[in-house]
Amino acid sequence: xxxxxxxxxxxxxxxxxxxxxxxxxxxxxxxxxxxxxxxxxxxxxxxxxxxxxxxxxxxxxxxxxxxxxxxxxxxxxxxxxxxxxxxxxxxxxxxxxxxxxxxxxxxxxxxxxxxxxxxxxxxxxxxxxxxxxxxxxxxxxxxxxxxxxxxxxxxxxxxxxxxxxxxxxxxxxxxxxxxxxxxxxxxxxxxxxxxxxxxxxxxxxxxxxxxxx
Amino acid sequence: xxxxxxxxxxxxxxxxxxxxxxxxxxxxxxxxxxxxxxxxxxxxxxxxxxxxxxxxxxxxxxxxxxxxxxxxxxxxxxxxxxxxxxxxxxxxxxxxxxxxxxxxxxxxxxxxxxxxxxxxxxxxxxxxxxxxxxxxxxxxxxxxxxxxxxxxxxxxxxxxxxxxxxxxxxxxxxxxxxxxxxxxxxxxxxxxxxxxxxxxxxxxxxxxxxxxxxxxxxxxxxxxxxxxxxxxxxxxxxxxxxxxxxxxxxxxxxxxxxxxxxxxxxxxxxxxxxxxxxxxxxxxxxxxxxxxxxxxxxxxxxxxxxxxxxxxxxxxxxxxxxxxxxxxxxxxxxxxxxxxxxxxxxxxxxxxxxxxxxxxxxxxxxxxxxxxxxxxxxxxxxxxxxxxxxxx
Amino acid sequence: xxxxxxxxxxxxxxxxxxxxxxxxxxxxxxxxxxxxxxxxxxxxxxxxxxxxxxxxxxxxxxxxxxxxxxxxxxxxxxxxxxxxxxxxxxxxxxxxxxxxxxxxxxxxxxxxxxxxxxxxxxxxxxxxxxxxxxxxxxxxxxxxxxxxxxxxxxxxxxxxxxxxxxxxxxxxxxxxxxxxxxxxxxxxxxxxxxxxxxxxxxxxxxxxxxxxxxxxxxxxxxxxxxxxxxxxxxxxxxxxxxxxxxxxxxxxxxxxxxxxxxxxxxxxxxxxxxxxxxxxxxxxxxxxxxxxxxxxxxxxxxxxxxxxxxxxxxxxxxxxxxxxxxxxxxxxxxxxxxxxxxxxxxxxxxxx
Numbered sequence: 038x039x040x041x042x043x044x045x046x047x048x049x050x051x052x053x054x055x056x057x058x059x060x061x062x063x064x065x066x067x068x069x070x071x072x073x074x075x076x077x078x079x080x081x082x083x084x085x086x087x088x089x090x091x092x093x094x095x096x097x098x099x100x101x102x103x104x105x106x107x108x109x110x111x112x113x114x115x116x117x118x119x120x121x122x123x124x125x126x127x128x129x130x131x132x133x134x135x136x137x138x139x140x141x142x143x144x145x146x147x148x149x150x151x152x153x154x155x156x157x158x159x160x161x162x163x164x165x166x167x168x169x170x171x172x173x174x175x176x177x178x179x180x181x182x183x184x185x186x187x188x189x190x191x192x193x194x195x196x197x198x199x200x201x202x203x204x205x206x207x208x209x210x211x212x213x214x215x216x217x218x219x220x221x222x223x224x225x226x227x228x229x230x231x232x233x234x235x236x237x238x239x240x241x242x243x244x245x246x247x248x249x250x
Numbered sequence: 251x252x253x254x255x256x257x258x259x260x261x262x263x264x265x266x267x268x269x270x271x272x273x274x275x276x277x278x279x280x281x282x283x284x285x286x287x288x289x290x291x292x293x294x295x296x297x298x299x300x301x302x303x304x305x306x307x308x309x310x311x312x313x314x315x316x317x318x319x320x321x322x323x324x325x326x327x328x329x330x331x332x333x334x335x336x337x338x339x340x341x342x343x344x345x346x347x348x349x350x351x352x353x354x355x356x357x358x359x360x361x362x363x364x365x366x367x368x369x370x371x372x373x374x375x376x377x378x379x380x381x382x383x384x385x386x387x388x389x390x391x392x393x394x395x396x397x398x399x400x401x402x403x404x405x406x407x408x409x410x411x412x413x414x415x416x417x418x419x420x421x422x423x424x425x426x427x428x429x430x431x432x433x434x435x436x437x438x439x440x441x442x443x444x445x446x447x448x449x450x451x452x453x454x455x456x457x458x459x460x461x462x463x464x465x466x467x468x469x470x471x472x473x474x475x476x477x478x479x480x481x482x483x484x485x486x487x488x489x490x491x492x493x494x495x496x497x498x499x500x501x502x503x504x505x506x507x508x509x510x511x512x513x514x515x516x517x518x519x520x521x522x523x524x525x526x527x528x529x530x531x532x533x534x535x536x537x538x539x540x541x542x543x544x545x546x547x548x549x550x551x552x553x554x555x556x557x558x559x560x561x562x563x564x565x566x567x568x569x570x571x572x573x574x575x576x577x578x579x580x581x582x583x584x585x586x587x588x589x590x591x592x593x594x595x596x597x598x599x600x601x602x603x604x605x606x607x608x609x610x611x612x613x614x615x616x617x618x619x620x621x622x623x624x625x626x627x628x629x630x631x632x633x634x635x636x637x638x639x640x641x642x
Numbered sequence: 643x644x645x646x647x648x649x650x651x652x653x654x655x656x657x658x659x660x661x662x663x664x665x666x667x668x669x670x671x672x673x674x675x676x677x678x679x680x681x682x683x684x685x686x687x688x689x690x691x692x693x694x695x696x697x698x699x700x701x702x703x704x705x706x707x708x709x710x711x712x713x714x715x716x717x718x719x720x721x722x723x724x725x726x727x728x729x730x731x732x733x734x735x736x737x738x739x740x741x742x743x744x745x746x747x748x749x750x751x752x753x754x755x756x757x758x759x760x761x762x763x764x765x766x767x768x769x770x771x772x773x774x775x776x777x778x779x780x781x782x783x784x785x786x787x788x789x790x791x792x793x794x795x796x797x798x799x800x801x802x803x804x805x806x807x808x809x810x811x812x813x814x815x816x817x818x819x820x821x822x823x824x825x826x827x828x829x830x831x832x833x834x835x836x837x838x839x840x841x842x843x844x845x846x847x848x849x850x851x852x853x854x855x856x857x858x859x860x861x862x863x864x865x866x867x868x869x870x871x872x873x874x875x876x877x878x879x880x881x882x883x884x885x886x887x888x889x890x891x892x893x894x895x896x897x898x899x900x901x902x903x904x905x906x907x908x909x910x911x912x913x914x915x916x917x918x919x920x921x922x923x924x925x926x927x928x929x930x931x932x933x934x935x936x937x938x939x940x941x942x943x944x945x946x947x948x949x950x951x952x953x954x955x956x957x958x959x960x961x962x963x964x965x966x967x968x969x970x971x972x973x974x975x976x977x978x979x980x981x982x983x984x985x986x987x988x989x990x991x992x993x994x
Contacts, residue, residue, distance in 0.1 A: 063354055064575040090482040094576055096589040096602035107572030109595020114321045137589060139576040139604075143482065143498060150576065171485030174612050182317070197310040197641055206318055278796050300961065391875065391958025397699035459955070465873055466957045623800070624876075624960045 038147045040065040043087060050080045066137070066150035071162045074138075074153050075189075078168040081140060081149065089140040089149060092169040096139075097179030100154070101132025101209040112209050117223045123213040130210040134160050134185050155185070164190040182207040275303055282311045288385065288630065289637030291611075295623070302626055305618035307611055312641040320601035325351055325425055325568050328598070333419040335605060335639045339378035339582035341370045341410070343639075344423040349506050350577035350588035351425045355570045362557040363427035364508045368550045369441065370410060370422060371579075372543040376448070377406045378582035379536045379543075382634040386533055387460050389631040390469050395460045402452055405444050412437055426562030438551045445544040453541060461537060470533065471524030474617050474629035478527070484616070485609035488584025489539065490633055493519035493532030500580035507579075512549045514542045529632040536634070567596050576604075583607050583634055605639035646671070672765035676754045684904040685716040687946060694950045723900075726893035731794050734890065738792035742785045743891065743898035749782030750905040757912050758833045760922055760934040771832035772824065775913060776817050779868070782902065783809045786877070789899075790887035801886025804961050805870060805877030811968040812867040812874075818976035819861035822854050822983035823847050823917050836921030843925040848918040851990075853982035858918045860976050862948075865910035867964070869903065872953035876961050911945035912938070919945075 040060060044067050048055040054073035059066055069077050081089040102112025115124040138151040155162050164187040166173040176187040177196040184205035187193055195202060204211055214222060275296040282290040290311035296304040316331045323331075332347040333340035345367055352359060359367075384399035407417045412433050414422040422429050432438060460466055476486065481494045491498055499516045501509040517538030519531030562568060570592035578587035584606025591600040610633045618626050646668060651659065659667070689704065693711065696703025704712025730739055756771040758764040768774050783806050790802020824830055826847065827838045839846050848858045867874040878886035888899045915921060919941055922934030929937070959967065 062573040062575070063356060064573075066574070092485060093578065093585065094587050094589050094602065094604035096576075096600065096604075098591065098600050098602075103591075103599060104572070104593045104595070107594035109569060109593055109597075111593045111595065111599050113597075114318065116322060137574070137576075137602075139587070139589065143496065146503065148576075169485065170483045170616075171609050171612060174608065195310075197313045199310070206315065207321075209321075276796065387957065391873070392956065393695070394699050394954055397701060401700065460957070463957060465959055468963055469957065469960055622960070622962070 038086065038145060040147075040149065043081075043147065043149050046084065046087065047077060047081065050084075051077055064150060066152050068152050068154070071153040071155050074136075074151070075163045075165055075168065077151065078138065078140075078165045081151075082168055086145070087142065087147075088144045089142045090169075091141045091143060092138060092165070092171055092175070093141045093148075094137075094139040095165075095172055095175035095179065096137045097183040097185050097207070098135040098137060099132065099183055099208050100135050101130040101157070102128070103132065114209060115212050117213055121221075121223050123215050125212060126210070128210065130208070131157060132209070133157060134162075134183060136162055136179065136185065138165070160184055161186040161188055163188050166190055181205070184208060273298070288635055289640075291630075291635070291637055291640075293614075293626075293630075295626070297623065300622045300624075302618055302621050302623060305614050305626065307614060309611075309637075310641055312637045314642065316642045317601055317603060320598045322597065324596040325570065325598065326564060328601070329424060330419075330421040333421055335603065335642060336378070336581060336583055336586070336607070336636050337419060337638050338381050338636055339374040340419050341367075341374035341422060342378075342579065342581035343586060344420065345371045345507070346577075346579040346581060346586040347588055348423045348425050349579055350575065350590050351570065353575045353577045354573050354590050354592045355425065355568075357426055358561060359427055359507075360558050360561055361508070361555045362431075363559040363561070365550045365554045366413075366428050366432065366559065367423055368507055368509065368512075369547050370413065370420075370428075372547045372550075373406050373410060373441070375582040376445075376540050376543050377403050377410075378634075379540050380406075382536050382582075383456060383460070383533070386631040386634075387466075389627050390466055392460055392463070392466065395456060398452070398455065398459070402448060409437065409441055409444065424560065424562075424564060425568055426564075427558070427560035429560075431559045432554075438554070441547060442551060445547055449541060449544045453537065456537065461534060467523045467530060469624075470530040470628055470632070471528055473524070473529045473625045474621060474632065475525045476527045476532075476613060476617055480613065480616065481527075484613045486584070486613055487609065488580070488582075488606050489532050489535045490584065490610050490613070492517065493535045493632075494527035495519050495521075495531075500578055500585055504578065506577070508550075509546075511553075512546050514545050514549075517542065529628045532632040532634075569594060569596050570598075574600075578604070581606060583636060583639065584610060586639075603639075603642055605642065607633070607635040607637075607639040611635050611640060669765075672755070676765055677751065680751060680754065680901065680905045680908075683908045684901045685720065687904045687907065688719060688900075689713060689716040690943075690946070691950055694947065695954045698951070698954045720897070723897045724894060726896075728893045728895065729890075731890050733794045735792040735794070738788045739890075740895070742789035742792060743895045743902075745785030745788065746782045746902045747785075747898045747905075749779050749785060750902045750909055752778040752781070753909055754905075756832050757909070758836050758916065758921060759938055761833075761837075763935065764833055767833065768831065770830050772820060772830045772835070772917070773817075775832075775909075776813065779906070779909070780809075780813060782906070786887050789891070793887070793890040795890055798887050798889045801877045801889070805887055807961075808870065808874065808877060808964060808968075809868060811965060812864045812972075815860055815968060815972040815976045816864040816868055818973065818980060819857040819864060820913075820917050821976075821980045822851075822857050825980075825983060825987060826850065826854075832916060836916055836923070839920045840923050842923075842927065843920065846918065846920040846923075846925075851983060851986040853979040853986060854918070857976060857979040857983070858914070860972055860979065861914055861918065862945075864968075864972060865914060866949060866952065867968070869906045869910055871903070871907065871949065873956040873959050874964055875953075875958060876964060907946060907949060908942060911949065912942045914945050915941040 044058040047067060051073055054070040056068040056070060081087050104110040112128060115126055118124055133154045133156055135152055135154045140149045153162055162185060164176055166176060174196060176190055177193060179185045180187060180193050181195040181197050182205055216222060275298055278295040278297055280293040280295060282292045292308040294306040294308060295302050319331055320328050329344060329347060332343045335343045380399040380403045384396040387395040410420060411417045413430060414420040476490060476494050478494045478496050481491045495518055497516050497518045502516055517535050519526050519535055521531065523530040572592055572594045574591040576587055576589040578585045586606055587604035589602040590598055593599040614629060618629060621629065647664060650667060693703040704715035706712055707718045708714030730736060753775045755766040756768055756775050786805045787802050790798045823835060827835050847854050866872045870877050888896060891899060915938060922938040924930050924932060924937050
């Protein structure tokens with residue numbers, strides 16, 4: 038089925054919650070209101086003509102600082118300075134969070150992409166793990182790395198990072214940790230070098246072929 | 251956790267559960283260091299004797315922040331990180347990334363480069379499936395197929411070293427083509443010789459030694475059956491989905507690169523040794539896929555055109571216009587996809603990796619319940635997970 | 643034994659030794675000899691196992707230590723294992739932990755007392771020889787349970803539970819398979835069993851009647867299961883339990899388990915040879931010039947080789963399939979062999 042037709046069926050079902058359809062880029066996508074994403078996904082999975090039975094990918098996105106003009110001037114992530122200290126920045130993050138759902142239908146052989154946007158302050162999207170169970174782990178990952186809260190998720194806890202990790206690393210304003218468990222990170226010395234530099238004279242004069250031993 | 255509160259469906263639990271007796275489950279840790287978990291996977295099991303009542307995978311021991319790094323290094327530099335996901339079939343991972351990137355960039359790739367990509371990706375797939383067979387046999391206690399499969403894998407690694415410079419991790423494909431052309435030292439003839447030997451002799455060897463061995467079949471037939479509905483629901487792809495009887499392969503059903511030009515079949519599990527979708531089916535799908543990969547390689551090498559291997563000058567900055575797209579390839583483990591959001595610069599804005607093993611492993615939480623511990627090991631071996639992909 | 647007795651009495655000053663003192667001396671000598679043989683067999687068989695495994699897997703195995711095909715690899719391994727740190731887990735039950743390997747080793751060592759190496763040369767000429775062997779080798783089961791429990795490791799406990807269940811179960815077909823032989827011989831004395839097979843290969847019990855032929859294979863399979871080897875190594879599956887009941891053991895204690903495994907292996911092989919394959923008798927009169935002990939040992943080594951061959955070829959049988967095989971397949975078959983052999987004996991007129 039054509040992407041536009043799929044969107045029309047969806048818009049018919051969702052009414053005002055279907056915010057728009059964008060097919061100018063490489064891949065067409067539909068914007069949906071976050072509150073009705075679960076209803077949208079249920080419809081997409083169950084409708085006879087659509088039958089999107091597999092959620093291929095659920096990507097969490099931090100839209101902060103995205104260069105709308107396409108000039109590559111998006112906000113850069115924070116890393117470590119040359120001295121080994123975590124970089125800091127004055128940039129105040131305001132961008133939305135987004136989630137992109139890439140769906141596929143095995144029986145109808147068509148794909149579709151949905152996107153939702155949620156403001157940074159609330160960062161909350163209803164879960165679709167009731168529609169496709171695989172979303173449970175993808176949403177845990179989005180929570181872990183981006184801090185997007187999925188309401189209604191049965192078991193929203195960190196999946197890739199440790200339980201007591203602080204912060205959500207994939208956010209654009211995430212500052213790298215300086216130490217972890219008292220271990221200094223990235224380029225800071227553990228301790229002073231106990232071996233003073235010494236002069237080394239080679240056994241053989243330079244120019245001998247090492248392969249000859 | 252008291253047993254009478256746990257409901258399990260099927261498996262052994264029904265036979266063994268004696269109502270009215272209050273007993274506790276044993277909490278076992280199949281820890282990150284374990285010979286059978288195919289990497290640093292931690293499984294917290296709650297068992298009653300040999301029967302598993304609850305499986306909780308704990309991930310993240312191999313998390314290397316690849317997606318964050320994608321937002322820090324430019325497109326050309328990130329190819330090397332894509333190798334590290336499925337380090338047993340790195341060419342497929344390279345292929346996934348550059349295909350996705352070229353979709354966003356809307357970049358054409360020269361035909362010779364596409365052929366070389368297909369040949370190296372299929373060789374990588376064979377190498378990965380050989381390890382899958384080998385380690386699966388090892389999990390089941392068959393020590394000898396391990397050595398036989400690794401002997402074949404050595405040849406593949408040598409061949410790939412000649413073309414790319416690396417034995418295990420290649421950094422070979424670049425946006426717009428491949429990094430190096432075929433070496434002039436008879437490489438294609440050596441590849442053809444190897445796959446002829448593989449097709450004619452070795453696969454028959456593996457089948458005689460392992461696939462149809464009565465003990466192996468008894469261990470795997472009817473064990474841990476994954477039906478198609480569960481597979482769709484949990485996002486399982488690759489040999490897991492095909493073993494369940496679903497004839498779906500990204501190379502045929504969502505073609506990318508030049509796969510539509512080649513003639514090959516999609517092996518599907520048929521329930522030869524038990525139910526459709528049991529461990530043996532998933533295992534045998536991989537054996538058959540090795541044969542099909544050999545066919546593809548032969549066709550790709552025989553029709554290899556002349557021409558350049560790179561469409562972009564890599565000494566210049568590579569930028570992708572603003573846009574977003576999801577693109578997937580059939581990696582050895584399943585559907586490996588990238589959702590790349592580009593903003594017009596040379597660094598990706600977001601690169602989300604959809605790894606097949608991540609979704610395949612999830613099915614353990616459902617199917618592992620009610621199995622014996624040995625069957626759980628068989629299940630994990632048959633899913634063929636690689637932790638580099640799961641944790642990224 | 644008479645030659646040994648005469649030998650000792652011929653030493654100046656020992657001619658008037660009392661019978662008790664003679665008995666104790668001979669027992670001490672034989673025990674030491676058995677222990678040396680056991681240690682040697684462990685050395686030889688570790689090397690043999692690695693070479694057999696290598697050749698089956700199209701590689702060479704040890705090739706360096708000792709120049710010729712790495713024969714000194716086993717010696718090097720023993721030296722290495724003696725040098726390892728002796729770790730006892732802090733929460734482990736120390737007494738049981740330390741006693742378990744001794745019990746397992748004893749279980750295999752004691753059974754060697756009744757093996758007849760040559761005519762008249764047996765450490766203990768017991769009238770109950772065969773039963774004694776099976777009874778005493780059951781001690782190892784207690785040792786395994788102790789090891790698994792005392793390790794304070796849930797996986798070790800799994801291995802111990804499986805191992806105990808397996809070994810106890812497979813004792814039954816193991817013993818049952820030798821009953822037809824006892825019926826033919828009319829005696830449990832191991833020497834008598836071997837003497838009854840003289841006269842060339844056709845007189846060996848394995849070829850006397852078809853039920854005994856089947857019983858031989860039942861014995862062999864049950865023997866593999868008894869020693870926790872080959873397709874029946876569930877208790878020590880490396881892919882599930884790391885090393886099963888001896889996961890937490892290091893150094894010399896681990897060496898005891900190791901030694902016991904290979905001693906058991908040789909023991910089972912020697913019993914198979916003794917009971918079914920003619921003991922010290924040569925298969926054809928042409929080979930009579932070989933000393934009987936050498937023939938016995940060579941046949942034992944061939945059986946061990948067969949055992950290793952099976953181990954490196956076949957995958958592992960799952961625990962419940964293993965128990966099913968024992969109780970529902972092998973015991974009925976061995977019982978049929980017993981009854982069938984009896985009928986054959988009566989019909990062919992050999993009943994005595």
